Amino acid sequence: MDQIKCPIQNHENNIERFCHFYNCAEPTRLMCETCEREQRHIATHKGWEKIKEIFEFIEKKQKNCEIDIIEQLDEQFKVLQSNFIQLRGGLELKYFLPKIKIEKYNGVQLNKYLCDLVKLPDIMEQFSNLLENFQTLIKNIVDFQIANNINCIQKADDNQQLSDYYYEQGYKLYEIDKFQQAIEVIEKSLKYNEKNIDSLWCKSTCLSLLGNQSEAIKWIDKALSLDDSDLDSLCRKSECLNQQGKHKEALIIIEKAVSIYPECIDSWFRKAECLSLLGQQIEALEILDEILMVYPNNTDFLWRKAECLSLLGKHQEAIKLADVILNVNPKHVNTLSRKAQCLSLLGLQVEAMIWINEGLLIDKNHINLLRIGAKCLSLLGKKKEAIEMIERISSQDLQTLIIKSECLFNLGKVEESLKVINQALIFYGNNLDLILKKIELLMAQREYSKALVEINKVLGNNQNNIDLLWMKGECLYRNDMELQAIQVLEQALKLNQHHPKSLLTKGNCLFFTKNYQKALQCYTQLLEENPNHLEAQDQKQQCEKHLSNK
Ligand SMILES: [Zn+2]
Ligand SMILES: [Zn+2]
Structure with a gap:
């Protein structure tokens, strides 16, 4: 923006300010250093800003146009359209009577219908007035367009311009977590260009963040059908698949991204994430250690490494990493939750509860904190508090059922605990976490042979x-x-x-x-x-x- 030359002849400098004074009489609203020296604008009026403020000004004016004109136009169009439909339907109802109805009429009714038909020329006269008004309205619209130099869409470029404009607006809403509103605006963008990859990505991402993974995948597949090596689309699809628990498929997609863009650290990180979710902690750690050499303070990378270490049973090391993150960002809730979980797994339930309560102060509905908290409380024998905490989780998802069964187990109710797991197995099929839990419960009941049968069923793939x-x-x-x-x-x-x-x-x-x-x-x-x-x-x-x- 600051590289544009002043449009005034013989002014060699780049523009530095712009003038938005309504009654400005200067030949241009752009100002350079020479303009200032010549006292242009400055001598006669105020109302200019530094050029870097120009987008703020543009946005404000665009908003005005949207609210004062576009939205009014949409509103009037809707009203007019609904009146049209009512008029048309009313006319049909009044004049198009079926024979079967007329045959059942009495004298009064038949007389009235006959009069209506005979008097049709009357309403036709009024109707031509109405038609004339419509003609006037249409002419007014065209005149307004001509007078204000407003063209209608003629070229493919025009569609692209509007598609990009609405993408930018939608993306802004996405950035402030207004996903539903973002989707509505992005749909306008796609109306002007259904092949706008950025918009397809943004819509998919919003849907995914709203929890609708299968719709999200549908839209990102549209983007990938236009460009099957688009990095953002590949990452998005892999993320959706992970959310659906399809980690193997997610890994295949992200490996494609890594092979096309080996310099993209983010896709390496996502690969590590997939590997970790697939239980391959050592492979995940290899990647994480490499990218941490480049970005030693990246919270996401450190957090994932702590996660891997903890899943390998290296809870002390995981806690050390968690402390590094919390040192930089004491309110990192996922780290608080990871630290609490490690402490709990090390048998330090009271210490774990301190971090859980700290985390719940920041996010009182954090599902993981509630789950770990419930488990700690049950291990501490605080039955009522444990059940209360598990009931604060609204969804009956897989992990919650597992924790519920763990709480029951810790409270000595082994049979009930096994019942919860067996019910969950009906819903979630061959989920590894559930099977692991079942094995654990069988072992607790000293049913080692039964446990071995279950273990051998899943060990081959794990x-x-x-x-x-x-x-x-x-x-x-x-x-x-x-x-x-x-x-x-x-x-x-x-x-x-x-x-x-x-x-x-x-x-x-x-x-x-x-x-x-x-x-x-x-x-x-x-x-x-x-x-x-x-x-x-x-x-x-x-x-x-x-x-x-x-
Ligand atoms: Zn001016
Ligand atoms: Zn100038």
Whole structure:
């Protein structure tokens, strides 16, 4: 905007100001340094601004035009249209009577209808007045257009201009989270050009943010059918699929984006996200570590890394990362929730509740905070508070059902807990989280053989799920199959050599088969990171006792 030359002849400078004084008599409303020196505008009137303010001015005037003219025109058109329809319908009703109705008329009715028909020339005379008024109205509209130099749409360029204009307006609404209103404006944009990729993307994004993933995918597919390598569209589609829980499909789409735009950090991040959601934490961490080298302070990247670490059972490391984020942004609710979850998984329910309450002060309806809070409260034995918190979650989605079952379990109601999971399995089919929960409950009831059946059903597709591997190891151990158990546990420890549960069970297997020296190593390793682990302390002592007796 500041690179435009002054339109006045012999003025060599770029424009610096613009004048919006209504009665300005100067030849141009644009002003350069020379204009100012020549005292143009300045000597006679006020009402000019720096050129960088011009868009603010333009927007204000566009808004005026929209409210005072366009909206009035739309309103009058609607009124006129509805009057037309009423008039037309009324005329039909009055004059177009079917034979079947006329045959049933009495004398009075028939006489009246006959009179109406005979007097038709009367209304035709009035009608021609009406027609004349319409002709006048049409002429007025055309005159108004000519007088004010207003052209109607003639070229494809005109359509593109209006499509872009309404896209810009819709995008502004999207930016301030007014998604429904944004969609309405974007539809105007698409009316002028149904192939506007930006508008298709914006509509899809708004629909997705309003929770309507299948509609969102429909619109982004339209964009991709116009350009199947558009980066924003690929990212949007992958995001929608993730929201639908279709992480594998989402990964395929985002891998396409990564291969076309390997320099785009955002698509790498999204790939890491997909991998993490698919349970491939180590692969996700590899990518995250690389992009964090470029952007070491990016909150999203750090948060996702904490998430991956936590899913690998590395809760202490995850908490450290969460603290880094909270240091920069103490109100980052997703981080508060992650930190609380880690503390809870480390058995520190009271500490976890502190962060949950802090988070709920910022967002009282945050679903994850409510879920973790309910679980902590149930672990603390606060039954009433736990149930109250779970009831604050309005939706009966998958994760909420899982937490509900966990709360019931923690409150000692194992049967009821299993019932919730079995019901959820009917709705959500082969969802891994549900199956994991079911296995956990079967194990809690010491039904290790039944648990093994469930584990073997899903392990094939989830070879890198550390919890699943540990569960299998634990069940095998409980069924006196120590050697097989150790094999599986070593697979788990390959994913995370400090995984506490796997170390404990492996130690127990070795202890039970009288390999006290090796068992001692497991317990010692476990205690290095978890010095307060009571069972490990106890078992370690037992090992030492056996070893010294030899
Ligand atoms: Zn002026
Ligand atoms: Zn000038």
